[in-house]
Each structure stands twice: as C-alpha cells, then as structure tokens.
Amino acid sequence: xxxxxxxxxxxxxxxxxxxxxxxxxxxxxxxxxxxxxxxxxxxxxxxxxxxxxxxxxxxxxxxxxxxxxxxxxxxxxxxxxxxxxxxxxxxxxxxxxxxxxxxxxxxxxxxxxxxxxxxxxxxxxxxxxxxxxxxxxxxxxxxxxxxxxxxxxxxxxxxxxxxxxxxxxxxxxxxxxxxxxxxxxxxxxxxxxxxxxxxxxxxxxxxxxxxxxxxxxxxxxxxxxxxxxxxxxxxxxxxxxxxxxxxxxxxxxxxxxxxxxxxxxxxxxxxxxxxxxxxxxxxxxxxxxxxxxxxxxxxxx
Amino acid sequence: xxxxxxxxxxxxxxxxxxxxxxxxxxxxxxxxxxxxxxxxxxxxxxxxxxxxxxxxxxxxxxxxxxxxxxxxxxxxxxxxxxxxxxxxxxxxxxxxxxxxxxxxxxxxxxxxxxxxxxxxxxxxxxxxxxxxxxxxxxxxxxxxxxxxxxxxxxxxxxxxxxxxxxxxxxxxxxxxxxxxxxxxxxxxxxxxxxxxxxxxxxxxxxxxxxxxxxxxxxxxxxxxxxxxxxxxxxxxxxxxxxxxxxxxxxxxxxxxxxxxxxxxxxxxxxx
Numbered sequence: 001x002x003x004x005x006x007x008x009x010x011x012x013x014x015x016x017x018x019x020x021x022x023x024x025x026x027x028x029x030x031x032x033x034x035x036x037x038x039x040x041x042x043x044x045x046x047x048x049x050x051x052x053x054x055x056x057x058x059x060x061x062x063x064x065x066x067x068x069x070x071x072x073x074x075x076x077x078x079x080x081x082x083x084x085x086x087x088x089x090x091x092x093x094x095x096x097x098x099x100x101x102x103x104x105x106x107x108x109x110x111x112x113x114x115x116x117x118x119x120x121x122x123x124x125x126x127x128x129x130x131x132x133x134x135x136x137x138x139x140x141x142x143x144x145x146x147x148x149x150x151x152x153x154x155x156x157x158x159x160x161x162x163x164x165x166x167x168x169x170x171x172x173x174x175x176x177x178x179x180x181x182x183x184x185x186x187x188x189x190x191x192x193x194x195x196x197x198x199x200x201x202x203x204x205x206x207x208x209x210x211x212x213x214x215x216x217x218x219x220x221x222x223x224x225x226x227x228x229x230x231x232x233x234x235x236x237x238x239x240x241x242x243x244x245x246x247x248x249x250x251x252x253x254x255x256x257x258x259x260x261x262x263x264x265x266x267x268x269x270x271x272x273x274x275x276x277x278x279x280x281x282x283x284x285x286x287x288x289x290x291x292x293x294x295x296x297x298x299x300x301x
Numbered sequence: 302x303x304x305x306x307x308x309x310x311x312x313x314x315x316x317x318x319x320x321x322x323x324x325x326x327x328x329x330x331x332x333x334x335x336x337x338x339x340x341x342x343x344x345x346x347x348x349x350x351x352x353x354x355x356x357x358x359x360x361x362x363x364x365x366x367x368x369x370x371x372x373x374x375x376x377x378x379x380x381x382x383x384x385x386x387x388x389x390x391x392x393x394x395x396x397x398x399x400x401x402x403x404x405x406x407x408x409x410x411x412x413x414x415x416x417x418x419x420x421x422x423x424x425x426x427x428x429x430x431x432x433x434x435x436x437x438x439x440x441x442x443x444x445x446x447x448x449x450x451x452x453x454x455x456x457x458x459x460x461x462x463x464x465x466x467x468x469x470x471x472x473x474x475x476x477x478x479x480x481x482x483x484x485x486x487x488x489x490x491x492x493x494x495x496x497x498x499x500x501x502x503x504x505x506x507x508x509x510x511x512x513x514x515x516x517x518x519x520x521x522x523x524x525x526x527x528x529x530x531x532x533x534x535x536x537x538x539x540x541x542x543x544x545x546x547x548x549x550x551x552x553x554x555x556x557x558x559x560x561x562x563x564x565x566x567x568x569x570x571x572x
Contacts (some may be wrong), residue, residue, distance in 0.1 A: 001337065003410050003417075008395055008396060009397045009398060011389075011391075011395065012391045012395040012396075012397035012400070013397065014391075015387045015388060015390055015395070015475075015479075016387070016388045016391050016403065018383070018384045018387060018388070019384040019385060019388035019445075019450060020388070020403075022384060022441070022444055022445035023410075023445045023446065023447070023452035024441075025425065025442075026407075026418070026422060026441070026442040026444075026445035027413075027418065027439055027445045027446075027447075029421070029425070030417075030421035030422050031417060031418070033421040033424065033425070034418070034420055034421035037420060037421060043425065044424070046452060048328075052468050056468055065509045078554060084354060090519050092313070093365075098308070104307070110314060110334050111562070112554070112555070112558050112562075113314055113318055114314070114317065114556075115561075115562060116318070116321075116554060116555075117321070118552065119504075119551065119554045119561065120501065120503065120504070120546075120547050120550060120551070121504030121505075121521075121522045121546065121550075121555075122520075122521075122522075123504075123506055123525040124364075124522075124525065124543045124547050125523040126525075126529075127525055127528075127529050127539050127540075127542075128321070128323075128324045128458050128540070128543055129320065130529065130534075130539075131323075131324070131327070131536050131539065131540065131563050132320050132323065134536075135526070136338070137336040137337075137338055137340070137536070139323060139340050140562070142338060142340055147509065166475055172317070172320070174507075176542065177565060180562050180565050181565065183566065190557045194453070209522035215409060220554065228398045229414070229510065233414065233416065235506070236506045236507065238507075239507075239510070239526070240525075240526065240529060246359050253416075254416055254507070256544050257416060257419065257420070257471050258419065258507055258510075258511060259329045261419070262419070262420070262423055262511040263323070263511070267420050267423070267424070270420050271420040271421065272418045274419065274420060276416050277414070278414045278416065278417045281414045282414075283411070285412065287554065292554070295440055
C-alpha cells in the first residue's frame with residue numbers, strides 16, 4: 001500500500017540524499033575513522049599500520065615520552081594566545097560597534113572598512129603584516145624609530161613581541177566580524193529604555209552599564225563562545241608570520257597536529273592529539289556555557 | 302569637539318587600512334625600493350615588474366593560482382547551496398520518519414571542532430578517492446559542513462506557507478513547489494550562503510597547504526604560503542601576490558556588502 005507518509009518519506013530522503021552523502025563521507029565517518037587511526041601506529045607512507053591500543057594517548061600524556069613536551073608546549077601556546085586575544089577581541093569590537101551605532105554620515109562606509117580585513121584570507125593578512133613587522137625593513141620599526149622609540153624589535157622571532165604581534169594582527173583581522181554581531185545586538189535594544197534612563201537622570205556611563213550591557217548579554221555570550229573557539233584553533237597566523245618562532249614557542253596545537261600528521265605523516269599520534277584537543281575544547285565550551293547560564297539566571301532572579 | 306570627532310575617526314580609520322594601502326603601493330615598487338629604509342610611501346618609479354615576474358613563473362604561477370581559486374570557490378559555493386537547499390527544505394517542510402534524528406545529528410556537528418576531521422579526511426581524500434594534489438579535494442569535502450543546512454532551514458521556516466499550499470492545490474508536486482515557489486522566494490538567503498561559502502573557500506588555508514603540492518595545482522592561499530616560505534623573501538613579489546589574492550574578495554565584498562554583513566550579524570560564521 002502506497003500511503004502518503006511513505007511517499008513523503010521517499011521524497012524527503014531524496015531531497016536529503018546529496019547532502020547526506022557528503023555529510024556521512026566527510027564528517028560522520030571521519031569522526032569515527034579518526035578515533036580508529038589514533039589507536040594505530042599509522043603512517044600514511046607505510047603499508048603496515050599495527051594496532052597499538054591507547055599507546056598514542058599514553059605517549060602524549062607521559063612526561064618521559066619524547067612527544068610529551070612538543071605537544072604540551074603547543075597546547076600551552078594555544079592557551080596563551082586564547083587568554084591574550086579574547087578580552088581584546090571582545091572589548092575592541094564592542095567599542096567599534098558603539099561608535100557605529102551612533103548616527104553619522106558615512107557610517108556604512110566606515111562599517112565596511114572595519115569589516116574588510118575579515119574577508120581577506122589569513123595568508124594575505126599574514127604576509128602583509130610579516131612585511132610591516134619585519135625587523136629590518138618593516139614600516140612599524142621605522143615608525144617607532146621616527147618617534148624615538150626602540151626600533152629594532154624582532155616582532156616575529158622574540159618573546160613577548162611575537163605574542164603581541166600575533167594577537168594584534170588577529171584583532172586587526174577579525175574585529176569587524178565581532179563588531180558587526182555586537183552592532184546587531186545594539187540595534188535590538190529598544191530605544192525606549194534609553195529614553196527612560198534619560199528621564200531618570202542617568203549619565204551616559206550609567207545608561208551603558210544598566211541598559212546597554214544587560215541588553216547585550218546574549219550576544220556577548222555568543223561572541224565570547226565563538227571567539228574563544230576560534231582563538232583556541234589558531235593556525236594560519238603562526239604558520240605564516242612566525243613559523244612557530246622563537247623555537248617552537250608560538251607553534252599552536254593545530255599547527256603541531258598538522259605538522260605531525262600531514263608533514264611527518266605520524267597520523268596515529270596526530271589523530272590522538274586532535275582528540276585530546278577536541279575534548280579540551282568541548283570541556284572549555286561547556287564551562288563557558290555554564291558560566292553564562294549561571295550569570296543570566298542569577299540576575300533575572 | 303564636533304569637528305574633532307570626525308577627524309579622529311577619519312585618522313583612526315586611515316591608520317586601520319594603512320597596511321592594505323601599503324601592500325598595494327609596495328606591489329608597484331621595484332625590488333630595491335620595496336625594502337629601502339626609510340620606506341617610501343608612493344613608488345618613486347611605479348612599475349609592474351613584480352606582477353610580470355610572478356604571474357607566469359613556472360615555480361609560482363600566480364595567474365594559474367588565481368584561476369584555480371576562482372574555479373574551486375565558485376564550484377564549492379554552488380555545491381554548498383545546491384545540497385544545503387535540498388536538505389534544508391526537507392528538514393523545514395517535509396514530514397518523514399527519522400527527521401529529528403537526522404536534524405539532531407547534523408546540528409550537533411556544528412559543535413565538533415574541525416581539527417578532528419583533518420587527519421581522517423586526509424586519509425579518505427588520499428586513499429579512498431585519490432584526490433591528493435587535485436582541486437576536487439578543496440571543492441568537495443568542506444561542502445559537508447552543517448552551517449549551510451542550518452542557515453537555510455532557519456530561512457525556509459520563516460517563509461509564509463500559503464504560497465506553497467496554493468501551489469499544491471494547483472496540482473504542483475514537491476519538486477515543483479521547491480523549485481518554482483520556495484527557491485525564488487529565498488534568493489537573498491541563497492545569495493548570502495553562496496557568498497559566505499565562496500569567501501570561506503577562497504580563504505581556506507590549512508587544508509590546501511597540505512593537500513596540494515604541485516605549483517600548477519595550488520590555490521592562491523596555498524601559493525602565498527609557498528612564496529613566503531622561499532629562502533630569500535621578495536616583499537615586492539609577495540605584496541603583488543597578496544594584492545591579486547585580495548582584489549576579487551574585496552570587490553565581491555564591496556558589491557555585496559549588505560549580504561555579507563547581514564549574513565554574519567544574523568547567524569555568525571567564524572572562519
């Protein structure tokens with residue numbers, strides 16, 4: 001019996017089929033396959049890929065293994081970058097969004113200009129800044145010198161200058177993205193609330209604290225979440241600008257995984273490392289989620 | 302104060318874009334002028350040397366990279382829009398067994414960090430499909446991301462159902478309703494998704510760097526990585542290549558600014 005539900009079932013699956021084929025092949029299977037790879041001594045170039053259980057994980061976790069310190073140094077680099085970049089990636093875009101939220105002529109042009117770097121790839125952003133930050137011929141050191149400041153800073157190969165450079169470039173590159181999301185949030189705050197605050201004699205700062213910030217809570221939670229995840233996944237800036245220098249200090253976790261797995265072809269090890277990183281990122285996401293839920297629950301109560 | 306504020310904003314904005322202006326100006330300098338100190342602002346003898354040197358070089362065929370990037374980003378965007386629109390329509394408007402499970406699984410992968418897919422997808426692309434060093438590897442696997450389906454489903458759910466119902470009453474079938482009623486109503490959303498997919502693919506970096514090897518097969522982003530890894534970096538060449546990699550996306554952004562910014566502010570997609 002060809003019931004209507006059945007026919008609709010078939011049609012629905014036909015609509016879904018092309019996407020699901022991609023989704024299963026390049027998302028679902030890889031998740032499981034990656035776990036499988038991580039349980040083997042897996043080299044892309046070698047025919048033998050013996051099963052070794054949890055050895056790859058154990059080797060990443062035991063301090064006396066040769067893999068321990070490069071991996072955890074890269075995890076530390078990602079952590080440093082995340083901690084240093086996220087506050088700036090929240091505060092600066094919010095400030096930009098507040099400026100854009102005012103009515104002035106040419107506002108859309110200014111908004112587009114501050115967003116523009118984001119549409120450029122990290123490779124373009126990286127090489128342009130590598131040039132600007134070059135120790136000997138870079139424009140920044142020249143400018144610092146002209147202002148009478150230290151003018152031979154090795155921005156891309158010394159610490160902490162390299163972190164300043166990586167964070168600064170990332171802020172320049174992606175601030176427009178976060179600003180646009182903040183701006184949408186600002187525009188959703190009812191104008192009446194500001195008028196009411198004005199009537200009550202609130203100063204600009206009070207209005208910001210008591211109307212703007214609470215009104216942005218959800219947007220801020222969203223932006224914080226995606227920014228932390230993006231920063232923890234940093235790869236291109238280090239790859240292009242510092243190549244991990246000095247030493248391997250600015251080599252991030254993603255860069256370690258890519259080099260270990262796709263350059264040295266130690267894929268079992270790299271797959272295990274990417275599982276550890278993934279679990280860390282998921283725990284981090286849950287923690288942020290909990291923080292924001294607690295706080296909003298507490299204040300509405 | 303009233304005059305100072307626009308001036309300050311203008312100055313700040315100029316400072317903000319100065320690295321890009323500097324990139325553009327440097328690309329027209331000679332090899333020597335590009336690295337002179339103090340740096341010159343305007344090229345003293347503007348030249349196309351850098352562009353001539355890289356456009357058709359055998360080890361760094363930038364023009365070829367440009368075509369490769371155009372080709373992959375365009376096909377990728379079409380593939381994303383076509384597959385996501387079909388799937389999103391089924392999930393938004395059709396009733397079938399397993400619907401909630403399918404949607405749940407797709408959406409939950411939005412929270413899976415992409416790094417977990419890199420190593421296994423390299424094996425799948427390399428061993429199962431033999432796509433290493435081929436542009437197919439850049440076009441297809443990343444089209445499996447859940448964002449497009451999620452984004453279009455949200456849009457379809459907001460469409461008024463009356464038009465679709467009227468078409469059904471007129472005897473149209475599912476496919477006709479989807480193709481002749483729903484898609485035309487969804488042009489802004491489809492354009493936004495196509496645009497974001499094009500930009501993402503054009504700028505994709507880690508994957509092309511490791512998956513493409515031959516000079517003639519690289520995309521611009523992967524090629525830039527090769528150019529800058531050369532033993533003695535030529536900044537004039539690097540800036541010319543960076544200009545070539547920036548112009549198409551900047552143009553696209555200027556033309557379709559509204560879609561890009563609205564797409565981002567409504568849903569949020571981070572690179």
